[in-house]
Each structure stands twice: as structure tokens, then as C-alpha cells.
Amino acid sequence: MLKFPKSAALSVLALTAFANPAFADGDIDAGEKVFKKCRACHAVGEGAKHKVGPELNDIFGRAAGGAEGYKYSKAMIAAGEEGLVWDADSLTEYLTNPKAMIKGTKMAFGGLKKDEDIDNILAYLKSFSTEQAAASEAASESAEGAEPAENATAAPAADKPATETALVVETSQGAFGLGRKAMPDEIAAWDIDIRPDGTGLPDGKGTVAEGEPIYAEACAVCHGDFGEGAGRWPVLAGGQDSLLKERPVKTIGSYWPYLSTVFDYVRRAMPFGNARSLSDDDVYALTAYLMYLNDVVEDEEFELSKENFTQMRLPNEANFIADDRLNEPHYAKGEEPCMSDCKPGPVQITARAQVIDVTPESEGEESSGGSID
Numbered sequence: 428m429l430k431f432p433k434s435a436a437l438s439v440l441a442l443t444a445f446a447n448p449a450f451a452d453g454d455i456d457a458g459e460k461v462f463k464k465c466r467a468c469h470a471v472g473e474g475a476k477h478k479v480g481p482e483l484n485d486i487f488g489r490a491a492g493g494a495e496g497y498k499y500s501k502a503m504i505a506a507g508e509e510g511l512v513w514d515a516d517s518l519t520e521y522l523t524n525p526k527a528m529i530k531g532t533k534m535a536f537g538g539l540k541k542d543e544d545i546d547n548i549l550a551y552l553k554s555f556s557t558e559q560a561a562a563s564e565a566a567s568e569s570a571e572g573a574e575p576a577e578n579a580t581a582a583p584a585a586d587k588p589a590t591e592t593a594l595v596v597e598t599s600q601g602a603f604g605l606g607r608k609a610m611p612d613e614i615a616a617w618d619i620d621i622r623p624d625g626t627g628l629p630d631g632k633g634t635v636a637e638g639e640p641i642y643a644e645a646c647a648v649c650h651g652d653f654g655e656g657a658g659r660w661p662v663l664a665g666g667q668d669s670l671l672k673e674r675p676v677k678t679i680g681s682y683w684p685y686l687s688t689v690f691d692y693v694r695r696a697m698p699f700g701n702a703r704s705l706s707d708d709d710v711y712a713l714t715a716y717l718m719y720l721n722d723v724v725e726d727e728e729f730e731l732s733k734e735n736f737t738q739m740r741l742p743n744e745a746n747f748i749a750d751d752r753l754n755e756p757h758y759a760k761g762e763e764p765c766m767s768d769c770k771p772g773p774v775q776i777t778a779r780a781q782v783i784d785v786t787p788e789s790e791g792e793e794s795s796g797g798s799i800d
């Protein structure tokens with residue numbers, strides 16, 4: 428249902444007819460910084476894809492809910508059908524307080540509070556809208572032309588010139604000749620696990636106080652100011668003493684056994700939608716801050732580093748035990764498990780998954796994938 432008043436749409440038209448657009452004095456570079464707040468959910472620029480939210484290329488002049496292939500909320504679709512088109516004024520209203528303008532929008536974002544931030548972000552977004560496309564296209568074409576053709580084989584983590592990495596590619600020696608050997612740079616980019624004993628930790632350090640602003644900027648939008656979780660996004664703190672209750676709240680402080688998992692997870696996967704964007708020092712500082720939110724440390728000046736990392740203990744560690752199943756009598760003979768023809772005699776089908784309702788039928792609605800709410 429539409430909550431965007433038509434009268435507001437009309438006055439927006441009237442205003443833009445003779446007033447300068449609000450973002451006229453916005454600064455594109457400053458806007459790019461403000462866009463950090465959006466980047467977890469939105470992409471913009473060449474090759475931008477839908478993430479949690481739709482891609483924002485050509486947003487100026489685009490009807491609300493108008494990006495192809497993105498599954499909008501009913502509220503956003505209705506707003507577009509009623510004629511809402513994104514321009515400086517409607518974007519200003521939406522970005523100031525999304526839920527106030529479009530009740531039922533699934534954009535879980537509190538809004539930008541500073542006029543200046545809005546002016547700047549509009550200037551930034553405008554630079555990816557068609558009116559400006561000619562200028563920026565020319566620039567990106569010449570940049571593309573400069574890249575060597577071997578780039579296609581470059582490793583995910585390769586920031587060296589493509590020619591260097593392209594040379595070490597070896598085709599597979601396997602029976603089918605498919606694929607090729609992984610390059611050292613590729614392996615290094617994937618091999619980032621951190622173990623409870625500290626294996627894999629990079630050099631670096633960060634304090635609780637340093638972690639706080641990073642958390643406020645990059646994490647609080649989903650996980651809440653104190654790790655309490657915004658909306659249905661995961662809770663990161665609290666829940667101590669809830670494990671034996673009917674609805675345990677499993678957080679870093681209440682449940683997780685090892686701090687290495689926090690470091691590994693944040694470095695590998697967060698912020699959601701913009702993974703691997705944090706520096707190692709940022710991850711140390713965020714891990715320290717998450718310990719603080721969970722009352723594992725109390726001093727804001729506490730500094731977590733590669734050196735003191737393994738001395739840290741999470742409260743629930745003792746409730747985890749090593750996997751010792753191989754010592755159980757069942758496995759004691761140490762025999763190889765049966766992998767083929769293990770059941771004597773012919774096999775009979777006794778029930779089908781759909782009949783016993785393991786796989787409920789969908790109700791005709793096509794799943795769009797990738798939409799999280």
C-alpha cells in the first residue's frame with residue numbers, strides 16, 4: 428500500500444521547476460565516503476550488481492522500484508506505480524528517513540542525519556547517472572584500454588601486474604585435462620583461516636576505542652549499536668546464562684568457544700556485502716570491541732594484538748569438548764567404513780520425500796534468490 432502522499436509528489440515537481448537541486452554544491456569525493464554506509468547493501472558504478480539492495484546506477488530519473496531483476500518490497504513497487512521517480516528531492520526525503528517516506532520499505536537503514544552528507548551522496552550518485560555518463564565513460568574506456576589482455580587469468584588477490592601472475596599458470600596434468608593448477612597468489616588469498624592456537628593470525632593490533640567508530644560506521648546498521656541486532660539481523664552480544672533456557676541466545680559472549688572464530692569470521696565475511704574490505708588492524712580493533720560489548724574485557728584502552736591474542740578466553744570455552752569419536756567402541760576396530768553395496772539384498776523404495784513432506788511444495792511463487800529480509 429502506498430504511503431507516499433501524492434500532494435508531496437506534486438510539490439516536489441513544483442519546487443524543482445525553479446529551485447536549484449539541493450545537491451548542486453555537493454562534493455563527489457565526500458559523497459564517496461558517505462557511500463560507505465550504503466556499500467554493504469548497494470553497489471554503484473561499472474558492473475554494479477544487486478546486493479541486499481538494488482544497484483544504484485542511473486538512479487536519477489529511475490522510477491522507484493524500477494531496477495530490473497531486483498525483488499522490491501510491495502511498498503516500493505506501489506510507490507513507483509503511483510509515479511514516484513527518484514530525483515534530488517525525493518532521494519533527499521527517502522535518505523533522511525526511509526521508513527517515514529515509504530512505510531514498509533525493506534531498506535533497513537536509519538537515514539542520513541546531516542544535510543551535508545545527503546548533498547554529497549547525491550552528487551556522488553549523480554555521477555553514475557546518465558546525464559554524466561558521457562564524461563565518465565570516456566575516462567573508463569581509456570583506463571580499460573591500458574589493462575593488459577592477460578588480465579583474464581589474474582588471481583583474486585593479485586595486485587601485482589597481470590603479466591607477472593599470468594606466466595605461472597599451469598594447465599592440469601589430470602586425466603581430463605580440465606582446469607589448471609592454482610597459483611600461489613590464489614592459494615594465499617584463500618588460505619586465511621585462523622585457528623584457536625593463533626595459527627594464521629596476521630601482524631597487527633587495535634584497541635576497543637579504535638574499534639568503536641569502525642563498528643558504528645560499518646556494522647551497527649545491521650547488528651545494532653551494542654550488538655543487540657537491528658531488526659532480524661544477528662545479535663552479537665549478550666545472552667549470557669540463556670543457554671539452558673528454552674530459547675538460547677547464542678552470541679560470541681554466550682556461546683562461541685574461541686576468539687579466533689570472531690577474528691576469522693569478521694575478516695572473511697563482514698561487513699556483509701562488502702567482505703574482505705577491512706584492514707587487519709581494523710579486524711583486531713573490531714574483535715577487541717566485540718569482546719568489550721560481551722564484557723570479556725572492560726577497559727576501553729585494551730589493545731588486542733597478534734602477541735596477546737591467544738591469552739584471551741571466551742566464557743563458554745569449557746563447554747566444548749574435543750571430537751574424540753574415534754575412541755568410541757563403535758569405531759574402535761579402526762576398520763574402513765563400507766562405501767558400496769553395504770545393504771545386503773535388493774533395495775526397496777518405501778516412501779518418497781514429497782509424500783512424507785520433507786520437501787514442501789512452493790506456492791507457485793518463484794524464488795528470486797539473493798533477497799534477504
Ligand code: HEC
Binds near residue numbers: 467480
Ligand atoms: C541494510 C541494507 C541497506 C543500506 C545500509 C542501505 N540500503 Fe538502500 N535499499 C536497501 C533495500 C533492501 C532497498 C529496497 C527497498 C524496498 O524494496 O523497499 C533499498 C532501496 C534504495 C533505494 C531505492 C532504489 C530503487 O531502485 O527504487 C535507494 C535510492 C537507496 N536504497 C539508496 C541508499 C543509499 C544512498 C544508502 C546509503 C546512505 C542506502 N540506500 C543504504 C538496503 C539498504
Ligand code: HEC
Binds near residue numbers: 699
Ligand atoms: C548488511 C548487514 C550487515 C553488516 C553491515 C554487517 N553484518 Fe555481520 N552479519 C550479517 C549477517 C546477515 C550475518 C549472518 C550471516 C550468516 O549467518 O550467514 C552476520 C553475521 C555476523 C557475525 C556472526 C554472528 C553469529 O553469531 O553467527 C559476526 C561476528 C558479525 N556478523 C560481525 C560483523 C561486523 C564486525 C561487522 C562490521 C565490520 C558486520 N558484521 C557488518 C549482516 C551484516
